[in-house]
Amino acid sequence: MSASTSIAAPAVAAELRLTRNWPQRAGVAVLFVAAIALPLVLSSGFWISVLTFAGISAVAAIGLNLLTGYAGELSIGHSFFVAVGAYSAVFFGGKHGQTLLVWLLAVAASGAAAGALLAPVALRIRGVYFVVVTIGLVFFGIYLFDNWNSLTGGPGGVGAALPLSLGPLDFRQLSLGGHTFTREQSFCVLAWLLVALALLVVKNISRSRAGRAMQATRDNDLAAEVVGISLFRVKAGAFIVSSAIAAVAGGLLAANIQYVIPDQFSLELSLQYLSILIVGGLASTYGPVIGALVVGGLPELLNRFGGSFPFVKENTAIAGGGWGLSTAQFTVFSYGMLLVLFLLIEPRGLAVLLERLYGTAAKVSGRRKLPPAFRLLRRRR
Amino acid sequence: MILAFSLTTLGQLTASGLALGCLYALIALGFVIILKANGILSLYQGGFLLLGAYLTYQLHAKWGVSFVLAVLAVVAGIALLGVALEFVVIRRLRGSAAEFAVVLVTIGLLLATQSLVAATWGYTPLNMDDPWGLKNVHLGSIAVSHRDIWVVGSTVVILAAFFVLFKYSRVGIAMRAVASDREAAYAQGISPNVVMGVSWAIAGILGALAGVAMGTAAAGGVTVGIDQAAFAALAPVIFGGLTSPAGAVIGGLVVGVAQLFAAGYAPESFGGGFSTVMPYIVLFVVLLIRPQGLLGKKQVRRA
Numbered sequence: 001m002s003a004s005t006s007i008a009a010p011a012v013a014a015e016l017r018l019t020r021n022w023p024q025r026a027g028v029a030v031l032f033v034a035a036i037a038l039p040l041v042l043s044s045g046f047w048i049s050v051l052t053f054a055g056i057s058a059v060a061a062i063g064l065n066l067l068t069g070y071a072g073e074l075s076i077g078h079s080f081f082v083a084v085g086a087y088s089a090v091f092f093g094g095k096h097g098q099t100l101l102v103w104l105l106a107v108a109a110s111g112a113a114a115g116a117l118l119a120p121v122a123l124r125i126r127g128v129y130f131v132v133v134t135i136g137l138v139f140f141g142i143y144l145f146d147n148w149n150s151l152t153g154g155p156g157g158v159g160a161a162l163p164l165s166l167g168p169l170d171f172r173q174l175s176l177g178g179h180t181f182t183r184e185q186s187f188c189v190l191a192w193l194l195v196a197l198a199l200l201v202v203k204n205i206s207r208s209r210a211g212r213a214m215q216a217t218r219d220n221d222l223a224a225e226v227v228g229i230s231l232f233r234v235k236a237g238a239f240i241v242s243s244a245i246a247a248v249a250g251g252l253l254a255a256n257i258q259y260v261i262p263d264q265f266s267l268e269l270s271l272q273y274l275s276i277l278i279v280g281g282l283a284s285t286y287g288p289v290i291g292a293l294v295v296g297g298l299p300e301l302l303n304r305f306g307g308s309f310p311f312v313k314e315n316t317a318i319a320g321g322g323w324g325l326s327t328a329q330f331t332v333f334s335y336g337m338l339l340v341l342f343l344l345i346e347p348r349g350l351a352v353l354l355e356r357l358y359g360t361a362a363k364v365s366g367r368r369k370l371p372p373a374f375r376l377l378r379r380r381r
Numbered sequence: 382m383i384l385a386f387s388l389t390t391l392g393q394l395t396a397s398g399l400a401l402g403c404l405y406a407l408i409a410l411g412f413v414i415i416l417k418a419n420g421i422l423s424l425y426q427g428g429f430l431l432l433g434a435y436l437t438y439q440l441h442a443k444w445g446v447s448f449v450l451a452v453l454a455v456v457a458g459i460a461l462l463g464v465a466l467e468f469v470v471i472r473r474l475r476g477s478a479a480e481f482a483v484v485l486v487t488i489g490l491l492l493a494t495q496s497l498v499a500a501t502w503g504y505t506p507l508n509m510d511d512p513w514g515l516k517n518v519h520l521g522s523i524a525v526s527h528r529d530i531w532v533v534g535s536t537v538v539i540l541a542a543f544f545v546l547f548k549y550s551r552v553g554i555a556m557r558a559v560a561s562d563r564e565a566a567y568a569q570g571i572s573p574n575v576v577m578g579v580s581w582a583i584a585g586i587l588g589a590l591a592g593v594a595m596g597t598a599a600a601g602g603v604t605v606g607i608d609q610a611a612f613a614a615l616a617p618v619i620f621g622g623l624t625s626p627a628g629a630v631i632g633g634l635v636v637g638v639a640q641l642f643a644a645g646y647a648p649e650s651f652g653g654g655f656s657t658v659m660p661y662i663v664l665f666v667v668l669l670i671r672p673q674g675l676l677g678k679k680q681v682r683r684a
Contacts (some may be wrong), residue, residue, distance in 0.1 A: 074481050076488060121665050124672040128422040128623070131484055132615045133668065135424075136661035139612065147652030271492055274485060329496035336493030343482045344473055 016207045032196055039188035040174075040181055046304060048184045050297035055191035056252045058292030061276040062198040063245025068274075069283030070206050071238035072218025073123070076270050077134030080141040081243040083265035084114045085250025086160075087145060087152055090260055093162035093251070100166045104251060111247020112240045119236040126221065126231075138267050145262035157261035160254040164190065191252055195289060198245050203285050205241065214238050215283075268332050272296070275335040278342045281351025290350050298334060302327045392523045394645040395638060400529035402637020403536035405660075407591040408614035409621065409629035410543065411584035417560040417624045418580040419573075421480040425466065425487040427608030428494040429459055429588025434509070434596030434603045435502055442510040456589045463585030464578045466490070472577070491608065499605045506602035514598050528599040539590065540630060543583075547626065552579055560624065609657070613640075616660035620667050622677020631675060636660045 019025045042048050064078050088110035093103035122133040145152045152158055164171040164187070174186040205211045213234045216224040221231055254260050272295065280291020306312040306327040313324035325333060342349060408426055415423045433455055440451035470490070474482045513528035547553040552575075558566035559576045567573060588611070595610055596603035617636045621628020636659075644656035667674065 074484060076484075121668050124668050128416075128480065128484070129619065129668065129672070131422060132619055132664065135612055135615065136664050139609070140658050140661050143652070143654045143658040146654060267488075268492060271488065275489070278485065323501065325496060325500040329500050333493045333496040336489035336491075336496075339489035340470065340486050340493075343486050344470065347482065 018203065018207070035192040035196065036189055039185045039192070040176070042185070045182070045184055046300070048182075048188050050300045052184065052188040052191050052256055053300055054292045054296035055188065055195050056249055056256060057272060057276055057296035058195045058289045059191070059198045059252065060246050060249035061273050061280070061288035061292055061296075062195070062202050063242040063249065064273050064277055065283065065288045066202050066205065066214075066245070067238050067242035068277060069287075070202075070211060070218065071214040071235050071242075073130045073235055073239070075134045075242075076131055076267065076274070077137035077141075078242075078246050078273050079265040079267070079269035080134070080137040081111050081114060081246035082250035082253065082269065083141050083145060083262070084243075085111050085247025086254040086260045086265070087148075087250075088247065089162060089251035089254045090158055090160045091151060093255070094158075094160050097163060100162075100164050100171070103162065104248060107247050107251040108244040111250070112244040114247070115240040115243030116236070119232075119239050123232055123235050123239065134270075135267070138265070138270060141265060142262050145265070152260070152262060155262060157259055160258050160260050162251075162255040162258075164255065187256060191256070194248060194252065198248070199285065199289065201241075201245070206285075210234065210237060268335070271332065271335045271339070272298075275339045275342075277349075278347070279338050279349055281349030282347075284349070284351035284355075286354070287349055287351040290354065294350065295335070295338060299328075299331045302331050302334070306330055389522045390645060392521075394641045396520075396523055396525050397529065398638030398641030399634060400532045400637070401640060402634035403533050404591045404594055404610065404633075405614045405617050405637050406630040406633030407536060407539065407587045408611055409617040409633050410540075410626055411587040411591075412615065412618045413621070413624060413626050413629045414556075414580045414587075415584050416618075417626075418556060418576050419559075421471075421483045423471070423487045423581075423584070424484060424611075425491050425494075426584065426588045426614065427611030428491045429463070429585050430592035430595060430611050431494060431498050431605070431608045432459055432462070433589030433592030434607055435498055435507075437593050438502075438507050438509045438596065438603045442508060448510075448512050452590075452593055455593070456586050459585040459589040460582040461585075463581035463583075467578055467581035471581070472574070495605060495608060502603075502605075504605055506604045507596075508598060509593075509596050509603050511593075511597040526599045528594070528597050532594050535590070539587070544626070552576075556580060613657070613660035616664040616667075619664055620674055622674030625674070625676040628674055628676035636663050639663055 019028060039048050039051060042051070060078060060082055064075060068074050085107045088107045089103055092098045092106040093100075098106065118133075118137070122130050146155045171186045171190040172183050174181045174189060206215070213224065213229045214237075216227070216229055217231050217234050224234075225231055253264075276291035276295045277288055278291070279295050280289065281287030302312070309330070311324050312327060312330050346352070408430065411426050411429070412422070415421060436455045436458065437448075437451050440446040440454060441448050446454070470486060471483060474486060511528070513526065513531060516527045517524040518527065518530070519525075547556065555566070555571045556576050556579065558569065558571055559573055563573065566576075591610070592607060594600065595607040613636070614633065617629055617632030620632030620635060621630070640656050640659040643659040647655045
């Protein structure tokens, strides 16, 4: 396999910078302001809730991107770490009434701890083992949270009234210039602030020494080991950080719905994150956010508009009305099909289309060429 | 807490465990065949299970086709579906993308299939109206259901047929050749495409048969949840060493018996559903103690 020797040194240097040039810096600033301002100017509660759910799943997908996109380990068990986050939020924020900053940090720490605990099992040998372990985690997690009654309230679930104020900012009712915003608006701002934070963390890791090491192990693990990178340490690091970010998404989910049920954290939830990642663009900075804007709001959107599809029924339990999927079934069906179609047609996701617009897509890359994350994960013998 | 230990209970649990283990062995073998043929993990086994059970229900219980005929038709149909999936979807991913893409595509297809099945047949357990029903025979003090005897018997026959096919038939030899050295097999005129197609067909057949057995009345009827057995069957795959058919069979039996022992002997404080996660506990333990599996070889990487 040929190494990427064609990349010129200045290009690498540009890639290592947080932002490339002033127009891009201005663009990032505009997007940031827009993400914060949009919930405040939207008046429809429905669209705000779509945006909030998209933001929360964006956080989880950004974390997954670090592990799957950059470190090259496919996880189907991300929903387990989201569950860890949701329940530790219930524990620290709900049961012990800690403030927003404290419970968010505690949630991230719990996620990291869960990742650190499981890394020795999951990353024992390379290959499909990691995938299999993460599948096992999802089922083990549901069993664990179903039975841990004192914390989770069992299969029936537990309420999560979490404190949401950070110093002068109260994310239950933000007030700005004398105007007070609704809980939904304020929480949406919090979610997208954390999207920005997660983006910054992952982007900074990906351009650091550790991040370069992750990509090296993904692209050619043997060569990476030869130059002195410890595969286990690098992959475990990615796993831990990614779990911590997933846990933060779980905390947000609990705070938003204010109720946590073990069954929420199923394979279907993991599938949602994976389809966000593939639709958006694997191993691209903004891919997970683009994917989340397209896919992340899907459950809410289908709940509202699904009825206009002829094959979607409001309630399949009611007999008659012919064959049809419920909105929940149609949501899962869409995740699966989006995943299949994108992998077949454009495995680089929507991000590459945007990059093409931006004009930075490598001119040499043919249409069929795969992103590094895929090209280099091809089977070696 | 008194552990009521009696030989009857032990024998009862072992017998039921072996029957369940046979089904795990069949499903695990489906995974192993595809892994062996191309080194890729397909998660669609659960889909074969679901379709096998529900289509048999539709043909036999709903449309009155005789049970044997229904099973044969379903098995043939699912073998074709396996070939079609490989031809239409998997093959297009094979040349360029990684095993990654296949895992993702197959789990996407699996969950899409699951929602279609649930939309069509609903979530209530359905009675397949299988010929065995809930009848038992008594071997001494141990009650064994007719269905379990049939499951064990047909698994033995299927496995024997499989190993003979694998060892002596032209296509079986081709499959082993591709598994051991892809390029060399290709140079000998063996088509990897044919091998891939055949391995998907076999995986489909094994999955469909296991699905029918999982959907019988004695196993609790046809439900959308039966595809979970396919995930549990990943434990025997790892236990056996990923690409070892014999290992997968032994792993299946071990995991099946372990699951039933967990159901029978686990103290109440372990909570509900402990037995259903037993396969994953076996999986985690195997990965900690002997990650290459029972019959797997230690991974040696050469550049």
